[in-house]
Amino acid sequence: MLGKIWAVFRKDLLIELRTKDSLNAMLFFGIVVLVIFNFALESVRDSIRAAVPGVLWVAFAFSGTLGLNRMFASEKENSSLQGLLMLPIDRGVIYLGKMLAATVFMLITEVVIFVFSLVFFNLTVWREIPYLALVFFVGTLGFSAVGSLLSAISVNTKMREVLLPLILFPVILPILINAVEATNIILNTVDYRALKLPLTIMSVFTIVFGTLAYLLFEYVLED
């Protein structure tokens, strides 16, 4: 099963590295968000660290949604999804492969957006980087666990670009709130023990919704 998940992941990675359709759009959008906030928050430059967690996760979430919208696009061209559905494999394999690819694309984008944010907001965060990496990883995993399922639901609709954010953000809110909270604890406090609660909530959310999505994926893809 792991080999098949890897095959789906590798295929998506190969297509993305060749076309760069998603990554370019995600990066561009994320950096534009940072530029806008950089000007908007000019008046509160002294307390910018308090605003950065929210700014970062807005950029991550919006650019991630763009990536999720593109996620099943390559499967629609030439009806490749139909070819996948004809295979005698667990539908969960397709879900996990796609989710893994979405997570990796988002993490790549987040690293670049984060580096830009250090420059725009003049931050120094060397000591905090391992903690931030953990929060970014858990938050992104939760985001893509739900997003991959909802992307598969919206891909067959006419208004998929509009529909995905509409159904994604209400569901993903617990992840986003706790990710902002955790990032805020790292950047603006010294007591990292407080990270336990938001990280636990995000992990439980990811496991519960990831399992549900894995089990429901077959029904989502049928007509």
Next chain:
Amino acid sequence: MIEVQGLAKYFGRFSALRDLHLKLEKGEFIALFGRNGAGKTTLLRILAGLSRPSSGSVVIHASNALSPQAARGLMGYLSHSTALYADLTAHENLRFYARLLDLPCGDIDIEKQIERVGLAGRGREPVRNYSRGMQQRLAIARAFLHDPEILLLDEPFTGLDQAGTDFLKKYLADARARGRTCLMAIHDAPLGYEVADRLVVIEKGVVALDVPKQSLSLGEFQTRYRALSEER
């Protein structure tokens, strides 16, 4: 091999199939005719396990009775679309499907499959650069990579030039010689008549004609087919 009983499929108020009965024996080759919207593709998609019927049943008789969803490994489905990834090469496409099917996927194994459909020397090019006919050849290799027992084909000759048509006819003749069961939706009556050994016409979601090829000449079949299309 395949038993379809009382099959119906509704899309809202529109009934694509209505109480359709059909039985395919192992090794049979059926050409499925019908106007656009008659229900051919819907029937093939249900048999392929890609769509669930609104009512009725489909049973695939293999070592035991299976639903289409459980019998996916026994079937290969070639539809209007190629189901290929345009940004991957032919090699990468076939290797991806071979991995998911647990088939050997070394360079030599994949090259053999590419040669089999007449694309030798072009396997390292992105599929996007292929002509429609070349893509259809590769789609044949993809759909039937695992040498399935049952071949479901939806207008497989679409977009093929004369050489491609000859290739597919030979490919289907080989499959039939190896005892494979084929159900092929097709509009071209002479071509369907040539390759099949049983002729089925679907009109408005029901079987309107089901005869062995030997019982009718091509001319007689075309007359009956035309009459059925006009009277409904």
